[in-house]
Amino acid sequence: NPYNPKTPKSAIGRKPGGGAYAGFGEAPPTHSKALAAALASAAKPGKSLNFARHKETIATELYREFNRDGFGGALPEKFEITWNAKLLTTAGLTHYRKVTRSSGVSEYHARIELSTKVLDTAEKLEATLLHEMCHAAAWLLDKCAKPPHGSVFKKWAARVMRVYPVVRVDTCHSYQIHQPYKYRCTQSWCLQEYGRHSKSIDVDAKACGVCNGKLEFLGKFNADGTKAEEKKATAFSLFVKEHFGSVKERLPAGTPHKLVMKELSVQWKSGGGTGKKSRAGDESGNADAEKTLEGK
Ligand SMILES: [Zn+2]
Ligand SMILES: [Zn+2]
Structure with a gap:
């Protein structure tokens, strides 16, 4: 070189x-x-x-x-x-x-x-x-x-x-790279967006490159711009996280992990008290983000 x-x-x-x-x-x-x-x-x-x-x-x-x-x-x-x-x-x-x-x-x-x-x-x-x-x-x-x-x-x-008539030498550019993780500057006059291939921006440590404003994480998006589905497992895994301890306690000592999970799955399917509410909790996550936004 x-x-x-x-x-x-x-x-x-x-x-x-x-x-x-x-x-x-x-x-x-x-x-x-x-x-x-x-x-x-x-x-x-x-x-x-x-x-x-x-x-x-x-x-x-x-x-x-x-x-x-x-x-x-x-x-x-x-x-x-x-x-x-x-x-x-x-x-x-x-x-x-x-x-x-x-x-x-x-x-x-x-x-x-x-x-x-x-x-x-x-x-x-x-x-x-x-x-x-x-x-x-x-x-x-x-x-x-x-x-x-x-x-x-x-x-x-x-x-x-x-x-080469089939090749376009564009001065504006020919393609968009899909970066699923979107961030945006919270300053209303700026709103500069940032894309990343992974959830790699620490919004508490990094500021907007244009205006130095606070950044917010918008979420994960598909190539067509729609919001990527939350993993189906999310609500159930939250349920497991919340109830694993108490279910395990109620079962005989030494019950294998597999059986505890099976019991949790039964409870989840029978309503479990929180099943659908956990999913709605996603919304409150956004509300929190907005609060942070106003604070700055
Ligand atoms: Zn060029
Ligand atoms: Zn900005």
């Missing part, structure tokens, strides 16, 4: 937004001839191609194809493309570097970083790599990085889309 991590670098990210792939349910766009060629050359005879396993080769082959036909071979033959598993909200990044020698001559370098997590299909890789290569071309060939999606970028995007 010729890039010193301490070197300040600018990076242009592709933040996911709504768009062509958002539904995940719709048919993927047809492969470009470049992707078809890259997949064919990454495939080993007699072995099926596995995107997750072969994506490095596919990306390299795709770069070669795109460079040859889309950019007229003007980009470097050897070009660093790396995969980063920590990029969760960005599909790809182009990193720029300019080195000015003591002779006064400047060298322009670029490299591309791709998100392992976001780019989970060949079509997403195809669109993202082509987009990032337009950034690389603007920097390496036109010595221009700003504005990131300005006229120089658009010139390259228009050119490659003529060659």
Whole structure:
């Protein structure tokens, strides 16, 4: 890796937004001839191609194809493309570097970083790599990085889309990554939302990145935006938590766990006194969250 991590670098990210792939349910766009060629050359005879396993080769082959036909071979033959598993909200990044020698001559370098997590299909890789290569071309060939999606970028995007009409080089983004755990800033003028792949934000320790306001956890959501169902077991497990001790006490000493659970299950089914009320308790959880909100 010729890039010193301490070197300040600018990076242009592709933040996911709504768009062509958002539904995940719709048919993927047809492969470009470049992707078809890259997949064919990454495939080993007699072995099926596995995107997750072969994506490095596919990306390299795709770069070669795109460079040859889309950019007229003007980009470097050897070009660093790396995969980063920590990029969760960005599909790809182009990193720029300019080195000015003591002779006064400047060298322009670029490299591309791709998100392992976001780019989970060949079509997403195809669109993202082509987009990032337009950034690389603007920097390496036109010595221009700003504005990131300005006229120089658009010139390259228009050119490659003529060659690959099925690939869209969007400047707004092609897909949304579903992050089921939603958080929101509680400041009414801000309401910035944050998504996470797990329940990983400590709302007492972390504040809104926009306004420094308090964050609230909104819950877990499905890809279509509906609230994810609470696990069916929740109400029953609350019931067990509450009554396990007393039921066990009433049974003969040494009754196996399995039988205590069986008794609890019988009580639960016969009404148990709390069955449905436990589920309603979910609502009061939200009310608590709102109280916290008002307090700030
Ligand atoms: Zn971009
Ligand atoms: Zn905020």
